[in-house]
Amino acid sequence: MIALVDCNSFYASCEKVFRPDLQDKPVVVLSNNDGCIVAMSKEAKDLGIKRGAPLFKCRQQLKDQESLCFSSNYTLYQDLSNRVMALLARETSHIEVYSIDEAFLSVDSPPSATREWGLEIIKIISQNLGIPVSVGVGRSKTLAKAAATLAKKSPQGYFAMLPSMEERVLKEIPVHKIWGIGPSKADYLLSRSILTAWDLRNMDDWDVKKTMTLVTLKTLWELRGKPSIEDEDPQTDKKGILSSLGFSSPIKEKQELQRAVASYMSRAVRKLWSQNSQTSNVTVFIMTNRFKENYYFKEYSQRLENPSSYLPELIKAALNCLEHLFIRGLEYHKAGVLLHGITPEASVQLDLFSERNNSRDRISLVVKEMEQRYGRDILKPLASAMEDRWAMKRELLSPAYTTCWEELPRVY
DNA sequence: TCTGGGGTCCTAGGACCC
DNA sequence: TCTGGGGTCCTAGGACCC
Numbered sequence: 001m002i003a004l005v006d007c008n009s010f011y012a013s014c015e016k017v018f019r020p021d022l023q024d025k026p027v028v029v030l031s032n033n034d035g036c037i038v039a040m041s042k043e044a045k046d047l048g049i050k051r052g053a054p055l056f057k058c059r060q061q062l063k064d065q066e067s068l069c070f071s072s073n074y075t076l077y078q079d080l081s082n083r084v085m086a087l088l089a090r091e092t093s094h095i096e097v098y099s100i101d102e103a104f105l106s107v108d109s110p111p112s113a114t115r116e117w118g119l120e121i122i123k124i125i126s127q128n129l130g131i132p133v134s135v136g137v138g139r140s141k142t143l144a145k146a147a148a149t150l151a152k153k154s155p156q157g158y159f160a161m162l163p164s165m166e167e168r169v170l171k172e173i174p175v176h177k178i179w180g181i182g183p184s185k186a187d188y189l190l191s192r193s194i195l196t197a198w199d200l201r202n203m204d205d206w207d208v209k210k211t212m213t214l215v216t217l218k219t220l221w222e223l224r225g226k227p228s229i230e231d232e233d234p235q236t237d238k239k240g241i242l243s244s245l246g247f248s249s250p251i252k253e254k255q256e257l258q259r260a261v262a263s264y265m266s267r268a269v270r271k272l273w274s275q276n277s278q279t280s281n282v283t284v285f286i287m288t289n290r291f292k293e294n295y296y297f298k299e300y301s302q303r304l305e306n307p308s309s310y311l312p313e314l315i316k317a318a319l320n321c322l323e324h325l326f327i328r329g330l331e332y333h334k335a336g337v338l339l340h341g342i343t344p345e346a347s348v349q350l351d352l353f354s355e356r357n358n359s360r361d362r363i364s365l366v367v368k369e370m371e372q373r374y375g376r377d378i379l380k381p382l383a384s385a386m387e388d389r390w391a392m393k394r395e396l397l398s399p400a401y402t403t404c405w406e407e408l409p410r411v412y
Numbered sequence: 413t414c415t416g417g418g419g420t421c422c423t424a425g426g427a428c429c430c
Numbered sequence: 431t432c433t434g435g436g437g438t439c440c441t442a443g444g445a446c447c448c
Contacts, residue, residue: 185445215446240418336417393414
């Protein structure tokens with residue numbers, strides 16, 4: 001059996017950990033730039049607030065209820081997540097950390113003791129970290145996921161879908177709630193009168209393979225209790241790196257866009273460095289407000305002659321892309337940089353006529369070392385070093401309770 | 413006024429090769 | 431009118447996830 005351990009309202013729960021005064025209050029966490037709502041405590045959910053809703057549309061409602069908003073504090077969430085995962089790892093022979101707030105665990109206990117094991121996990125995480133979690137158990141990841149959804153509704157936060165219960169339970173689950181079935185596939189299934197998880201489970205393999213995808217076929221097998229979705233290997237390097245962010249206020253000037261793009265590139269390159277890789281393809285995109293008329297979105301890619309992780313060269317490529325995109329007179333809301341064709345540094349193929357450029361390697365090395373010693377922003381490319389007028393809006397940020405000496409919570 | 417960011421995987425179709 | 435067969439690789443774009 002497989003268990004899915006899922007933190008309840010994770011971001012909101014993290015905010016509550018160091019604010020006992022908020023224990024029973026509605027809490028919501030906002031996206032970057034304090035734009036929309038990405039997480040809510042149970043109390044906020046009960047108010048009928050929807051995930052993904054823009055803040056300005058529910059501001060009044062939140063005010064009426066004395067709820068509290070927070071800007072997203074990823075430093076805090078990632079740190080608490082690491083602690084949750086470390087505790088979970090002690091309770092199982094195998095753990096797959098699936099996302100910042102979820103992990104699949106293999107269930108080692110005999111069936112008769114599984115319930116105690118699950119409840120013990122909930123207790124451990126709650127006592128050590130103050131984070132509420134739910135545990136769902138099933139014969140496959142997809143079944144464990146479905147069980148976890150039901151666990152959230154149960155008072156103890158635990159639900160095991162035993163094989164004997166599968167038919168009854170799956171008949172109650174609408175097809176669009178199944179992990180891996182998004183809006184588009186749900187629509188298609190509905191049009192064929194496949195309404196529940198049980199209906200999908202009983203479809204013909206070839207039919208599914210032919211009219212949908214292999215992924216859906218695997219989902220179907222999983223619903224039948226046959227594990228078919230493999231673990232993702234956390235060691236494997238990223239295949240694409242994206243760094244993009246909306247501006248806190250619109251940008252008109254090309255020069256400002258250039259600074260933003262240069263700065264996004266230096267973030268992307270840092271991710272590249274952290275996995276010791278090089279990139280061979282740079283893409284830049286810019287866009288105006290997509291909710292307004294005359295929406296403009298355009299991207300431009302440039303292939304590099306040789307794979308590179310040399311920041312100045314990559315910034316130059318990005319700025320060159322920007323030249324193909326920029327139109328004067330528009331108000332830009334967002335830009336981004338994508339790196340593709342990523343290869344490990346060790347196996348990079350140079351073309352016949354180029355030589356490995358040692359001085360570049362040394363510059364990158366010095367930058368890396370200085371960042372390690374003095375912190376991330378000690379060196380910035382000049383192209384991005386001016387004032388960041390467009391920088392992210394985070395007006396409601398909570399302290400970095402666990403990762404910054406100055407911001408440790410005080411006990412009086 | 414204000415509407416997130418960062419990923420993965422799959423498929424179709426074109427270019428190219430023998 | 432007739433116009434091989436079987437591959438690989440790459441890219442764009444869709445779908446889905448948290």
